[in-house]
Amino acid sequence: MGLVGIPAPPLFARRVLAVAWPVGAAALTGLAAPVIVAGAFHSFVDKRARLFRVSCLGVGLVWVDVRVLMECWRLSLKHPHGDSPTWEQDHEAVFLGALNRAMILAKRWAGFEVVLDGRMHFGTEGAPLIAFARHAGPGDSLALAWLLGHTAGRMPKIVLAEALRWDPTVDTLLTRMRSYFVPSRSGAGDDRVQGVRALAAGLDSDDVLLLFPEGQNFSPDRRRVLISRLRAAGQELRARHAISLWNTLPPKTRGVVASLEARPDADVMIVGHAGFGRLSSPGEIWAAIPFTDRPFLVQTRTYAAADVPDEPAAIEAWINDEWSAIDDWVTTVEGQS
Template sequence: MGLAAIPKPPKLARRALAVAWPVGAAALTGLAAPVIVAGAFHSFVDKRARLFRVSCLGVGLVWVDVRMLMECWKLSLRARGEASPTWEEDHEQVFLAGLNRAMILAKRWVGFEVVLDGRMHFGTEGAPLIAFARHAGPGDSLALAWLLGHTAGRMPKIVLAEALRWDPTVDALLTRMRSYFVPSRSGAGDDRTAGVRALAEGLDGDDVLLLFPEGQNFSLRRRRDLIDRLREAGHELRVRRALQLWNTLPPKTRGVIASLEARPDADVMIVGHAGFGRLTTPAEIWDAIPFTGRPFLVRTQTYAGSQVPNDAAGIEAWIDERWDDIDAWVTAYEGGPEPATGLSSTQHSAPRT
């Protein structure tokens, strides 16, 4: 069961979580203290000091989250029920500062570092930007939001699962920033893209709409499961399409089409990343810590709105081609899976530049 199947918390639970979270964070910190001490002693055995690193990082991230929630409270108290002219901008600064603290902690404790592969083009000044990104590996959503906010100078407007409202900070902060929480499957209704379309229509000239067309983190198991489901449903063309992708899932196109139709004037950034896509289980992540010498490598390609098709069929073909490029690049960097699907490495083209 993925995040898409988890409904948002009831309204009363959301309020209770917001009040209880700082107290819960203090309790978690108390429980983590002996683990940190044990991790420090265990580092004499485990020279990579993984238990010490992870426990320190976990506590640090908890308090980054709590600090952002408390800053949301401060902004609410300052506003006193009246809409402030800088309400959204104030919350955006809280978000960017929190992302920066989280990235500093991740680099300090586990060696997580974002590295650009080539020059990053930020799009036309004064025009909105829509970014379609690969979804794989631990922390990719936060890393890409940080990259777009701090390096590209674009304020991320994020499309994310409604289940993440169980984190009171995410619920409060991203709601006030006009991000879109995709409804769970149990309460989605007929059109789950209406919010994506509305978010795209409301983009300002310095915003970036960040979407993950795959809908879920890549893993070999999910790739196999998707191929099996498509095969059972008789979608042979889609099966062949999925088989040609070794390190990505085929992009879902409804949200892509909705956002591009809503803002044909926007530039479009395609974001690929490599280095962490094969870390899909806790054991694999644990074995890779610290990530020294394993950068979170990001490659971007930016297109003017005039270079992107404006009809649904054209958009679908275009995003499929972009995902072919991403998959070929990632496969060249990370390698392919075991050829259990009947394809050999010789059937995959070299990455296009």
């Protein structure tokens, strides 16, 4: 089913989670302490020290998350009505700080490092940017948001599954930053594209809309299931396109079209990445830790607004071609056929 099929928690549960989470984090830390000690001793057997690394990283990320929630509480106490002229900017600073701390922890404990393949063009100064990114492997969403925020100097506005509201920090912070939580499939009558359109329309000149057109993380199993579904639905052309892609899922085009129609003045960045896409199960991720010999390699292509198609059919053909190019690049980099 994936995250897209999980509904958001009810409002009452969201409020309870926000209060209970710091207490829960303290309890988790207490439970993790003997695991960390055991992992330290086990590193004499496992030279990659995976148990020690993962447990330390997990505790560190939990407290990054809690710290962000407490920063949100501090801002709420300072401005109970959210009427500060710098309300959104204050939360954006909290977000960027949290991303930086998370990436430092990921590099220290898991050897996770972002490496650029070629020059990264940030788009036209004074114009918003829309980024369509491949979705695959552990941590790609955080890594790409960090890259756009710290390297490109663009504030990410993210489209993400509403199931992530079960994390009270994500729920609180990203709601205040005007991100869009896509309703689950169970949300009857929801126009899941309308929110994407509204988010794109509200972009400031230094923002970037980060959208993952595949809708879910790539895995070989998801690829096979999607091909079967497309064939069963009689969508033979889309099925053939999916068959031609070995490392990506075919992009869902409604959100792409909606965002480009809402902001025809926006430049567009296509973001591909390689190195982690085949790590789709806990066992595969565990075996690869630490990632010191496996950089998170990112390649981008940026198009001026005038060079991007503006008709729905042309946009669909264009994004499909871009995804085929990403797929070919990943195959070349990872040596897969």
